[in-house]
Amino acid sequence: MDAQKVDLFLMTNNKMFLPQHIPVIKEKLMSLDESKVLALQSMDFKDPTTLLIISIFLGSFGVDRFMLGDTGMGVLKLLTGGLCGILTIIDWCTIQKKTRELNYNNVMAFL
Numbered sequence: 001m002d003a004q005k006v007d008l009f010l011m012t013n014n015k016m017f018l019p020q021h022i023p024v025i026k027e028k029l030m031s032l033d034e035s036k037v038l039a040l041q042s043m044d045f046k047d048p049t050t051l052l053i054i055s056i057f058l059g060s061f062g063v064d065r066f067m068l069g070d071t072g073m074g075v076l077k078l079l080t081g082g083l084c085g086i087l088t089i090i091d092w093c094t095i096q097k098k099t100r101e102l103n104y105n106n107v108m109a110f111l
Helices: 005-011 019-030 036-039 050-061 064-069 073-083 086-110
Strands: none
Touching: 005 019, 005 036, 005 073, 019 064, 019 073, 036 064, 036 086, 050 064, 064 086, 073 086
């Protein structure tokens, strides 16, 4: 893949990944052939800021965990009210990192 296209992709999706994951993604993208480029660009990444807002307003119902694909924790939060609010507050602090890690894992599974 062309270096300009890789840089454009990384600049566009910079906030979707953790900073330490960017060099690994760049290295993988440079060795990617052109046939997978369009499929990669059409991948749907979860926005960490959107999930934080959802976690703040609907976190005690487990909606944030369901959106991340963590069904077990989502059901636990739904049935217990976010473990009486404790797990909800913890998720406010960690949901953005979890979202970025999920996006990274999805890219690595694709590549």
